[in-house]
Amino acid sequence: MSAARTSARLLRAYPPSWRQRYGEELECLIVEASAGGRVPWRTRLDVLVAGTRERIRSAGLEPDGSPADRVRGSALLILCAWALFVLGGMIVGKSSEHWQDAVPSHSGALASVAYGVLLAAALCGSALVLGGVAAAVPSFVRLLRGGGWRHVRRPLGRAALAAALLVAATAALALWGGSLDAHQRNGGDAAYAIAFVAWALGVAATIATLTAAAVAIANRVQLPHRVLRLQAWLGAGTAVAMATVGAATVVWWLAVADAAPWFLSGSTAAAGGSTLSPQLLVAVAVMAVSTLLGAKAARRALGELPSLPAA
Amino acid sequence: MPRNSSDSTNVGSRSNDPTVLILTSLASEPRHGYALLQDIADFAGVRLGPGTLYGAISRLEARGLIEATGAAGRRRPYRITPAGTEMLRAAIAELRTIVDAGTARLGAMPASGAALAGGAA
Numbered sequence: 289m290s291a292a293r294t295s296a297r298l299l300r301a302y303p304p305s306w307r308q309r310y311g312e313e314l315e316c317l318i319v320e321a322s323a324g325g326r327v328p329w330r331t332r333l334d335v336l337v338a339g340t341r342e343r344i345r346s347a348g349l350e351p352d353g354s355p356a357d358r359v360r361g362s363a364l365l366i367l368c369a370w371a372l373f374v375l376g377g378m379i380v381g382k383s384s385e386h387w388q389d390a391v392p393s394h395s396g397a398l399a400s401v402a403y404g405v406l407l408a409a410a411l412c413g414s415a416l417v418l419g420g421v422a423a424a425v426p427s428f429v430r431l432l433r434g435g436g437w438r439h440v441r442r443p444l445g446r447a448a449l450a451a452a453l454l455v456a457a458t459a460a461l462a463l464w465g466g467s468l469d470a471h472q473r474n475g476g477d478a479a480y481a482i483a484f485v486a487w488a489l490g491v492a493a494t495i496a497t498l499t500a501a502a503v504a505i506a507n508r509v510q511l512p513h514r515v516l517r518l519q520a521w522l523g524a525g526t527a528v529a530m531a532t533v534g535a536a537t538v539v540w541w542l543a544v545a546d547a548a549p550w551f552l553s554g555s556t557a558a559a560g561g562s563t564l565s566p567q568l569l570v571a572v573a574v575m576a577v578s579t580l581l582g583a584k585a586a587r588r589a590l591g592e593l594p595s596l597p598a599a
Numbered sequence: 600m601p602r603n604s605s606d607s608t609n610v611g612s613r614s615n616d617p618t619v620l621i622l623t624s625l626a627s628e629p630r631h632g633y634a635l636l637q638d639i640a641d642f643a644g645v646r647l648g649p650g651t652l653y654g655a656i657s658r659l660e661a662r663g664l665i666e667a668t669g670a671a672g673r674r675r676p677y678r679i680t681p682a683g684t685e686m687l688r689a690a691i692a693e694l695r696t697i698v699d700a701g702t703a704r705l706g707a708m709p710a711s712g713a714a715l716a717g718g719a720a
Contacts, residue, residue, distance in 0.1 A: 310653050316673040317632040317649045334648025341654060352658060 291322040298332060301339025303346040348507040355595035359516045362589035363420065364503050366523035369582035370417050371499040373530050375492055376574030377410060380537055382488075383567045387544060390551035399543035406536035413529030420522040421502065427509040440505050447501035450494040461487050513596050520589035527582040534575040541568055615645050617655035619694075622664065622679055622687040629668050629678035632656070659683065 295318035299311050318327060318335065344350050349365045351357040384403070391399055431440070461483060465473050468480060475481055511519070545552055545563035552563040624630060624638045632652060640646050647655075656677065659665045664683035668676045679687070 306657065310657055312673050313632055313675050314649060314653045317636070317653070320633045321636065321649055331648055331650075335650035338648070338650025338654045342657070352661065 291319045291324065291327050294327040294332070295319055295322075295335075298327070298335045298339070301336050302342050305346065306342045347503055349503065355592045356511075356513065356516055358592045359520050359589050359596065360506065360511060362585040362592070363516070363519040363523050364506050365585035366526055366582045366589070367417065367420070367502060368499055369578040369585065370413065370526055370530065371495050373413075373533070373575055373578040373582070374495060376571040376578065377533065378488070378491065379567050379571035379574070380406075383565060383571065384540070387548075387551060390548040391544060392547060395547040396543070399540050399547060402536045402540035402543055406533050406540060409529045409532035409536060413526050413533065416522045416526045416529060420519045420526075423515050423518050423522075424506065424509060424511060427511050427515065428505060431505075431509045436508055439508050440501075443501035443504040447498045450497040454490055454494045457487050457490055513598075516596060517593060520586070520593055523582070523589055524586040527579065527586040530575070530579040530582050534572065534579050537568075537572060537575065541565075541572075615643065616690075617647055617651055618659055618664075619687070619690050620645060620647070621652070621655055621659060622683050622690070625665060625677060625679040626684070626687060629676040631674035631676045633674070635677075 292315070295315045298318065299307055299315055302311065302314075314335075318331060321331060322328065341350070344365070345352075347364075348357075349361050349368065351361045387399070387403075388396070464480060464483065468477055472480060541552070541563075549563045552565045552568070620639045620643055621635060623642070624635050630638060632649070636647055636649070636652060656665065660667070660677070662682075663680055664686055665677045666680050668678050
């Protein structure tokens with residue numbers, strides 16, 4: 289592919305407003321820097337990373353403005369990291385279904401403890417995120433009373449529609465699953481398996497829509513500094529919860545791999561197989577990326593707190 | 600060999616900070632993107648990626664530290680503003696403090712310490 293075509297494609301990583309201002313110049317530079325040949329992979333990666341950062345900035349997640357803006361942006365980035373983390377957690381949840389039945393009780397103590405820690409940390413993280421959202425509700429109400437409805441109705445409407453569709457899909461899938469036996473529900477029925485994957489994608493899309501709505505609304509509301517301080521600390525707690533869930537997941541994985549390796553390979557007790565479950569590998573990778581993102585944002589938010597005016 | 604450098608939001612005091620490098624390059628004359636990349640590679644040995652360069656350019660321009668001087672074809676030269684010059688002076692002063700401290704401490708290092716350090720390397 290020519291450098292011109294590659295650079296035009298790479299520019300799609302940037303938000304439209306940025307592209308409108310700098311797109312032509314950057315495209316020209318990529319072609320010049322490639323000396324008329326193929327665009328090097330290092331350049332492609334550099335442009336993709338930079339484009340993603342611009343998208344994050346344009347969403348208000350990494351603002352260059354006041355300390356208050358930066359704390360708010362960091363708190364929102366932690367929320368996004370948590371949403372991504374939940375997707376990894378869902379994969380772990382599905383992959384670990386009925387693991388207690390597979391692991392002998394005399395050798396499952398470590399796995400039980402790790403799984404307990406995992407659940408407790410996940411609950412703590414959820415509570416901290418909900419606490420952060422709840423702290424912003426009074427400001428949101430003030431925004432609505434001040435005529436801000438027209439600014440938020442579109443993202444809110446999309447989020448409500450996505451949530452309603454998900455509830456309907458979940459009810460339909462549960463009804464269908466109720467009429468099947470355990471073997472059919474776990475891959476024996478191809479149509480049900482496809483529907484389940486579609487439902488899981490719907491869950492991911494709904495989480496993304498809800499998060500996007502929260503970010504769009506948060507960029508409109510004026511949060512008092514005390515709420516921003518609270519959110520910075522709640523965000524730091526959320527990052528710790530994410531790290532704990534991730535670590536507990538790895539320990540649980542290792543413990544189950546030791547006690548009942550066949551469970552992870554998806555085979556029967558008599559058969560062998562790899563304990564490097566692809567689903568768990570993806571889940572842990574997603575968790576690790578989102579935890580790093582959340583930890584970085586939490587560090588930035590806490591670092592900005594001394595710059596926030598006291599009142 | 601040129602070093603890689605990551606992007607940065609602020610004008611920092613690190614010598615390989617893209618924003619400091621861009622301001623330094625523009626301190627002598629206006630330059631467009633490709634000329635900036637070449638000049639920075641020449642004087643600092645740092646090879647910035649195009650995405651990193653334009654990320655820094657967009658933030659420097661948003662903060663009023665550089666400005667476009669009008670397009671020359673698809674290239675657009677940039678020049679440093681008075682605010683950018685002040686920012687660059689401040690960044691250089693910070694760097695000088697570190698350089699001075701490092702130089703003084705190396706000068707104060709006993710010969711045996713220097714020999715040990717050399718032996719360890």
